[in-house]
């Protein structure tokens with residue numbers, strides 16, 4: 001019998017965990033009593049204004065950023081409850097302030113958000129590269145640069161370049177520019193440059209699967225965790241997420257091919273890198289400053305081909321290929337490479353080829369995982385097996401800036417497999433797998449009883465077999481979520497796995513799981529409403545709105561329906577040929593919409609068929625998506641109101657589903 005004691009307390013690192021962390025430290029030459037590496041030195045380099053225990057408040061006085069709880073990183077000795085390598089990464093991410101990337105020309109403000117805000121000097125002002133996640137962080141970034149340089153930055157922003165379609169790069173836009181000043185450069189306004197496809201991808205990633213992704217992201221980023229040596233330590237990309245306001249402004253200039261644009265007297269080269277870290281992404285090169293902006297393609301960490309919040313699998317082949325192109329085109333012309341997360345790498349007398357090496361090593365790790373995964377798949381190995389088998393060659397492995405602080409080799413290899421061969425491993429048992437709950441119940445039944453499973457799992461726990469213990473105890477939780485002992489044991493196993501995870505997102509996921517197991521999945525948490533989601537929704541096209549209405553419709557409630565109508569998107573106009581609510585209007589878009597047995601089919605364009613009509617202004621169907629139909633009925637001019645009512649009745653209010661459990665069955 002095991003002497004394991006079941007309780008809800010957070011535990012210390014076990015002897016096995018300490019041993020595993022110590023072995024890593026020994027292999028990588030980390031002195032645990034005075035942990036230090038060259039990345040930490042780079043993170044501190046060229047600081048012209050240092051911030052410590054920094055706080056940012058929003059307009060209502062709510063704290064949206066606070067680095068003070070991370071002060072534990074100031075300790076010289078690494079905590080034994082944090083993987084030594086992740087300890088170093090978190091310590092480096094505590095370094096905050098204004099940093100000079102190229103003397104007098106390029107500055108970064110780091111440590112105000114998960115992402116950096118970067119300023120590049122033009123002839124008369126500044127280009128801003130990426131604007132962090134929140135209005136408050138971005139505003140603070142501008143202010144801090146002004147203080148550091150003693151000059152007015154805010155009124156001299158000449159352009160904004162947003163590298164890609166992720167919220168932590170565009171969310172702060174309204175903290176940098178006023179929407180009314182945004183426009184084409186030739187009209188004397190401030191242009192926003194983005195890669196082709198940017199607007200569509202922001203919606204697809206943030207709206208279509210947004211509710212699920214936003215919620216799952218709480219495990220990835222440890223949103224419910226308290227910072228501390230037994231809690232969240234960093235995200236691998238930056239200290240933490242900002243709690244501020246996400247915003248969006250429709251960009252003005254879409255980059256559709258590699259090109260050079262002169263912005264306020266400064267030449268800027270654009271390198272598109274589609275389907276890499278984001279579906280729409282681009283790098284920039286500033287020839288005059290010999291500086292290469294690697295967007296989020298090279299970030300000082302191994303990144304995710306599949307982030308665990310859920311996302312489309314990213315293309316590792318594009319990722320390494322575009323990085324190799326960047327190396328060839330800009331590697332020898334650049335003295336420094338800098339990006340939207342973590343810190344720059346520059347050529348020095350000791351490392352004269354640091355930039356080239358940085359790009360090459362980054363390309364190489366993605367290529368290695370890509371190629372070896374496919375090789376092993378072709379040799380008959382399964383995805384789980386491959387994930388455990390792949391290990392980087394020593395020369396690639398011992399590079400700090402591609403260590404798995406954010407992504408992991410295991411997840412990335414599974415992502416490569418999935419991208420080429422899909423999620424099915426070839427074994428027919430997986431053709432129609434049991435639900436998680438049925439599988440769990442069956443496991444417990446076959447073993448004999450929940451007590452017996454926990455007895456065996458506790459023995460595994462005592463031997464340091466934490467993955468096995470977690471898996472078995474979680475089966476009991478899924479079979480019976482009220483089994484407290486199962487919850488405690490699974491939580492303890494997760495916790496030890498967290499303490500020895502080099503990937504921050506694995507650590508966050510394990511610790512978030514442990515918290516929910518011990519305390520129960522939080523119910524009815526007030527969802528933080530951000531204007532950002534509203535800004536994104538307001539940016540949807542009518543086609544996207546029709547796509548989205550299909551996604552939020554309960555098919556069963558429309559199972560018997562077969563209703564066709566013409567949807568005329570109208571805009572009031574004195575000379576309009578159409579009428580809308582008795583007044584003249586122009587038709588700006590037309591769709592054939594077919595509510596057909598649980599689906600919302602549509603055809604974008606005119607139809608010859610004589611059909612009932614629905615006339616409504618731009619994106620009017622958003623009111624149905626938002627369950628506001630009854631209140632906004634008056635905006636629909638139609639001869640089939642019953643169709644809209646049926647649709648309204650079938651729409652699921654997703655706002656009520658933001659708190660589903662991730663570590664126990666949905667009740």
Ligand SMILES: [Zn+2]
Pocket residue numbers: 115166168169296340341
């Ligand atoms: Zn990012």
